[in-house]
Amino acid sequence: MSVRRFWASASTLVLAAAAALGVAQPAWANSAAAGGYVALGDSYSSGVGAGSYLSDSGDCRRSTNAYPYLWAAANSPSSFSFVACSGATTSSVASTQLGALNSSTGLVSVTAGGNDVGFASVMQDCVLSSEATCLSSVSSAVTQVQTSLPSRLGSLYGSIKSRAPQAHVVVLGYPRFYKLSGSCIAGLSEKKRAAINNASDVLNGVIAKQAANAGFTFSSVVDKFTGHELCSGDAWLHSVSVPVYNSYHPKAAGQSGGYLPAFRSAA
Numbered sequence: 319m320s321v322r323r324f325w326a327s328a329s330t331l332v333l334a335a336a337a338a339l340g341v342a343q344p345a346w347a348n349s350a351a352a353g354g355y356v357a358l359g360d361s362y363s364s365g366v367g368a369g370s371y372l373s374d375s376g377d378c379r380r381s382t383n384a385y386p387y388l389w390a391a392a393n394s395p396s397s398f399s400f401v402a403c404s405g406a407t408t409s410s411v412a413s414t415q416l417g418a419l420n421s422s423t424g425l426v427s428v429t430a431g432g433n434d435v436g437f438a439s440v441m442q443d444c445v446l447s448s449e450a451t452c453l454s455s456v457s458s459a460v461t462q463v464q465t466s467l468p469s470r471l472g473s474l475y476g477s478i479k480s481r482a483p484q485a486h487v488v489v490l491g492y493p494r495f496y497k498l499s500g501s502c503i504a505g506l507s508e509k510k511r512a513a514i515n516n517a518s519d520v521l522n523g524v525i526a527k528q529a530a531n532a533g534f535t536f537s538s539v540v541d542k543f544t545g546h547e548l549c550s551g552d553a554w555l556h557s558v559s560v561p562v563y564n565s566y567h568p569k570a571a572g573q574s575g576g577y578l579p580a581f582r583s584a585a
Contacts, residue, residue: 500549
Protein backbone atom coordinates (compact mmCIF):
# COMPACT_ATOMS: atom_id res chain seq x y z
CA MET A 319 0.00 0.00 0.00
CA SER A 320 1.33 3.45 -0.84
CA VAL A 321 2.04 5.97 1.92
CA ARG A 322 -0.76 8.22 0.60
CA ARG A 323 -3.32 5.37 0.57
CA PHE A 324 -2.19 4.30 4.04
CA TRP A 325 -2.71 7.80 5.45
CA ALA A 326 -6.13 8.01 3.80
CA SER A 327 -7.21 4.65 5.28
CA ALA A 328 -5.84 5.51 8.72
CA SER A 329 -7.61 8.87 8.66
CA THR A 330 -10.93 7.21 7.82
CA LEU A 331 -10.61 4.79 10.74
CA VAL A 332 -9.68 7.55 13.20
CA LEU A 333 -12.61 9.74 12.18
CA ALA A 334 -15.04 6.84 12.27
CA ALA A 335 -13.91 5.92 15.77
CA ALA A 336 -14.21 9.53 16.93
CA ALA A 337 -17.75 9.77 15.54
CA ALA A 338 -18.80 6.50 17.15
CA LEU A 339 -17.49 7.56 20.55
CA GLY A 340 -18.78 11.09 20.35
CA VAL A 341 -15.25 12.45 20.67
CA ALA A 342 -14.66 15.98 19.40
CA GLN A 343 -12.63 15.89 16.22
CA PRO A 344 -9.31 17.77 16.20
CA ALA A 345 -8.92 20.91 14.09
CA TRP A 346 -7.13 19.10 11.29
CA ALA A 347 -10.06 16.74 10.92
CA ASN A 348 -12.18 19.63 9.67
CA SER A 349 -9.69 20.72 7.05
CA ALA A 350 -6.93 18.37 5.93
CA ALA A 351 -8.89 15.18 6.62
CA ALA A 352 -11.76 16.47 4.51
CA GLY A 353 -9.81 17.74 1.54
CA GLY A 354 -6.15 16.93 2.02
CA TYR A 355 -2.99 18.89 2.76
CA VAL A 356 -0.77 20.63 0.19
CA ALA A 357 2.69 21.91 1.16
CA LEU A 358 3.89 24.75 -1.07
CA GLY A 359 6.94 26.96 -0.90
CA ASP A 360 10.69 27.30 -1.00
CA SER A 361 13.63 25.50 0.62
CA TYR A 362 12.45 26.26 4.15
CA SER A 363 9.37 24.14 3.44
CA SER A 364 11.06 21.51 1.27
CA GLY A 365 13.57 20.87 4.04
CA VAL A 366 16.91 21.80 2.50
CA GLY A 367 19.52 21.31 5.20
CA ALA A 368 17.53 18.64 7.02
CA GLY A 369 18.83 15.65 5.03
CA SER A 370 16.95 12.46 4.14
CA TYR A 371 15.74 13.78 0.79
CA LEU A 372 13.05 11.95 -1.14
CA SER A 373 14.60 10.23 -4.15
CA ASP A 374 12.06 11.59 -6.59
CA SER A 375 12.43 15.22 -5.49
CA GLY A 376 15.67 15.96 -7.37
CA ASP A 377 17.06 19.46 -6.86
CA CYS A 378 13.91 20.46 -4.96
CA ARG A 379 15.37 18.46 -2.06
CA ARG A 380 12.16 17.55 -0.28
CA SER A 381 13.09 16.01 3.04
CA THR A 382 11.33 13.44 5.19
CA ASN A 383 12.57 15.60 8.09
CA ALA A 384 10.77 18.70 6.78
CA TYR A 385 7.81 20.01 8.77
CA PRO A 386 5.18 19.20 6.08
CA TYR A 387 6.24 15.55 5.95
CA LEU A 388 6.43 15.29 9.73
CA TRP A 389 3.00 16.86 10.18
CA ALA A 390 1.41 14.63 7.56
CA ALA A 391 2.93 11.50 9.10
CA ALA A 392 1.57 12.45 12.52
CA ASN A 393 -1.90 13.64 11.44
CA SER A 394 -2.87 11.37 8.55
CA PRO A 395 -4.55 13.82 6.15
CA SER A 396 -6.81 12.30 3.52
CA SER A 397 -4.15 13.19 0.95
CA PHE A 398 -0.73 14.84 1.04
CA SER A 399 0.89 16.72 -1.84
CA PHE A 400 4.43 17.84 -0.99
CA VAL A 401 5.50 20.17 -3.81
CA ALA A 402 7.71 22.76 -2.06
CA CYS A 403 11.01 23.24 -3.88
CA SER A 404 14.43 24.66 -3.17
CA GLY A 405 14.99 28.03 -4.81
CA ALA A 406 11.31 28.78 -5.30
CA THR A 407 10.13 32.38 -5.58
CA THR A 408 6.60 33.69 -5.33
CA SER A 409 6.29 33.51 -9.12
CA SER A 410 7.67 29.98 -9.44
CA VAL A 411 5.40 28.75 -6.64
CA ALA A 412 2.51 30.25 -8.58
CA SER A 413 3.59 28.80 -11.93
CA THR A 414 4.80 25.34 -10.94
CA GLN A 415 3.21 24.32 -7.62
CA LEU A 416 -0.41 25.44 -7.57
CA GLY A 417 -1.54 22.58 -9.76
CA ALA A 418 -1.57 20.52 -6.55
CA LEU A 419 -4.48 22.62 -5.26
CA ASN A 420 -8.15 22.15 -6.01
CA SER A 421 -11.53 23.31 -4.79
CA SER A 422 -11.65 20.65 -2.08
CA THR A 423 -8.12 21.18 -0.66
CA GLY A 424 -8.50 21.54 3.11
CA LEU A 425 -5.10 22.74 4.34
CA VAL A 426 -2.18 24.58 2.73
CA SER A 427 1.20 25.64 4.09
CA VAL A 428 3.60 28.00 2.31
CA THR A 429 6.90 29.81 2.77
CA ALA A 430 7.91 32.28 0.06
CA GLY A 431 9.58 35.66 -0.30
CA GLY A 432 13.19 35.16 0.70
CA ASN A 433 14.36 34.22 -2.77
CA ASP A 434 12.47 37.11 -4.35
CA VAL A 435 14.76 39.57 -2.60
CA GLY A 436 18.04 37.71 -3.24
CA PHE A 437 18.49 35.91 0.06
CA ALA A 438 21.40 33.78 -1.23
CA SER A 439 23.33 36.66 -2.82
CA VAL A 440 22.91 38.84 0.28
CA MET A 441 24.41 36.14 2.48
CA GLN A 442 27.22 35.61 -0.01
CA ASP A 443 28.04 39.32 0.09
CA CYS A 444 28.00 39.32 3.87
CA VAL A 445 30.22 36.25 4.19
CA LEU A 446 32.74 37.11 1.49
CA SER A 447 32.83 40.92 1.35
CA SER A 448 33.40 43.94 3.54
CA GLU A 449 31.04 45.23 6.18
CA ALA A 450 30.09 48.14 3.93
CA THR A 451 29.26 45.82 1.04
CA CYS A 452 27.21 43.57 3.30
CA LEU A 453 25.23 46.44 4.80
CA SER A 454 24.56 47.88 1.33
CA SER A 455 23.37 44.49 0.06
CA VAL A 456 21.09 44.04 3.07
CA SER A 457 19.70 47.55 2.62
CA SER A 458 18.94 46.87 -1.03
CA ALA A 459 17.11 43.68 -0.11
CA VAL A 460 15.07 45.50 2.55
CA THR A 461 14.05 48.07 -0.04
CA GLN A 462 12.81 45.27 -2.29
CA VAL A 463 10.93 43.72 0.63
CA GLN A 464 9.16 47.01 1.26
CA THR A 465 8.46 47.98 -2.34
CA SER A 466 8.12 45.05 -4.74
CA LEU A 467 7.51 42.05 -2.48
CA PRO A 468 4.07 43.03 -1.13
CA SER A 469 2.45 42.89 -4.58
CA ARG A 470 4.21 39.62 -5.41
CA LEU A 471 2.98 38.01 -2.21
CA GLY A 472 -0.48 39.44 -2.75
CA SER A 473 -0.59 37.93 -6.22
CA LEU A 474 0.56 34.52 -4.99
CA TYR A 475 -1.89 34.47 -2.10
CA GLY A 476 -4.70 35.52 -4.41
CA SER A 477 -3.88 32.62 -6.73
CA ILE A 478 -3.83 30.17 -3.81
CA LYS A 479 -7.22 31.41 -2.65
CA SER A 480 -8.61 31.14 -6.18
CA ARG A 481 -7.36 27.55 -6.60
CA ALA A 482 -8.29 26.39 -3.09
CA PRO A 483 -11.15 28.59 -1.87
CA GLN A 484 -12.11 26.27 1.01
CA ALA A 485 -8.59 25.77 2.35
CA HIS A 486 -7.17 26.93 5.65
CA VAL A 487 -3.87 28.51 4.56
CA VAL A 488 -0.94 28.82 6.97
CA VAL A 489 1.87 31.15 5.92
CA LEU A 490 5.11 30.62 7.83
CA GLY A 491 7.90 33.14 8.22
CA TYR A 492 11.67 32.88 8.55
CA PRO A 493 13.89 32.69 11.65
CA ARG A 494 16.39 35.30 12.77
CA PHE A 495 19.80 33.89 11.92
CA TYR A 496 21.94 35.18 14.76
CA LYS A 497 22.03 35.50 18.51
CA LEU A 498 23.64 38.88 19.02
CA SER A 499 26.50 39.08 21.53
CA GLY A 500 26.53 35.31 21.33
CA SER A 501 29.20 32.65 21.45
CA CYS A 502 30.75 33.20 18.00
CA ILE A 503 34.31 34.50 18.18
CA ALA A 504 34.89 34.59 14.42
CA GLY A 505 32.94 35.07 11.22
CA LEU A 506 30.62 37.97 10.50
CA SER A 507 30.87 41.20 12.47
CA GLU A 508 28.17 42.10 14.98
CA LYS A 509 26.96 44.89 12.66
CA LYS A 510 26.51 42.41 9.82
CA ARG A 511 24.62 40.01 12.08
CA ALA A 512 22.34 42.75 13.41
CA ALA A 513 21.56 44.01 9.90
CA ILE A 514 20.68 40.49 8.71
CA ASN A 515 18.41 39.95 11.73
CA ASN A 516 16.69 43.27 11.11
CA ALA A 517 16.11 42.37 7.47
CA SER A 518 14.50 39.12 8.57
CA ASP A 519 12.18 41.04 10.90
CA VAL A 520 11.16 43.40 8.08
CA LEU A 521 10.57 40.45 5.75
CA ASN A 522 8.43 38.66 8.32
CA GLY A 523 6.42 41.81 8.93
CA VAL A 524 5.59 42.21 5.24
CA ILE A 525 4.70 38.53 4.88
CA ALA A 526 2.45 38.70 7.95
CA LYS A 527 0.62 41.77 6.65
CA GLN A 528 0.00 40.29 3.21
CA ALA A 529 -1.13 37.00 4.77
CA ALA A 530 -3.62 38.90 6.93
CA ASN A 531 -4.85 40.86 3.90
CA ALA A 532 -5.57 37.55 2.16
CA GLY A 533 -7.39 36.14 5.18
CA PHE A 534 -4.62 33.60 5.79
CA THR A 535 -3.00 32.63 9.10
CA PHE A 536 0.59 33.79 9.64
CA SER A 537 2.73 31.74 12.01
CA SER A 538 6.07 33.12 13.13
CA VAL A 539 9.00 30.82 13.84
CA VAL A 540 11.16 33.48 15.47
CA ASP A 541 10.18 32.57 19.03
CA LYS A 542 10.66 28.87 18.33
CA PHE A 543 14.24 29.48 17.12
CA THR A 544 15.11 31.86 19.97
CA GLY A 545 18.01 30.26 21.82
CA HIS A 546 18.84 28.17 18.76
CA GLU A 547 20.17 30.82 16.38
CA LEU A 548 23.71 30.82 15.05
CA CYS A 549 26.10 31.89 17.84
CA SER A 550 23.72 30.49 20.48
CA GLY A 551 25.79 27.40 21.19
CA ASP A 552 22.86 25.17 20.16
CA ALA A 553 22.13 26.26 16.61
CA TRP A 554 19.23 24.77 14.67
CA LEU A 555 20.58 26.46 11.53
CA HIS A 556 23.57 25.62 9.39
CA SER A 557 26.24 28.28 9.08
CA VAL A 558 28.45 28.21 5.97
CA SER A 559 28.40 24.52 5.10
CA VAL A 560 29.41 21.87 2.61
CA PRO A 561 27.39 21.21 0.54
CA VAL A 562 26.90 24.94 0.20
CA TYR A 563 23.14 24.70 -0.35
CA ASN A 564 22.73 23.70 3.31
CA SER A 565 24.10 27.07 4.42
CA TYR A 566 21.67 29.21 6.42
CA HIS A 567 18.92 26.59 6.32
CA PRO A 568 17.35 24.74 9.25
CA LYS A 569 18.84 21.47 10.36
CA ALA A 570 16.51 18.55 11.07
CA ALA A 571 16.21 19.91 14.63
CA GLY A 572 15.10 23.26 13.23
CA GLN A 573 12.35 21.60 11.22
CA SER A 574 11.08 19.41 14.07
CA GLY A 575 11.65 21.86 16.91
CA GLY A 576 11.00 25.13 15.11
CA TYR A 577 8.84 24.88 12.01
CA LEU A 578 6.73 21.87 12.98
CA PRO A 579 5.32 23.32 16.22
CA ALA A 580 4.77 26.70 14.54
CA PHE A 581 2.74 25.00 11.82
CA ARG A 582 0.99 22.60 14.17
CA SER A 583 -0.24 25.45 16.38
CA ALA A 584 -1.78 27.22 13.37
CA ALA A 585 -3.06 24.27 11.35
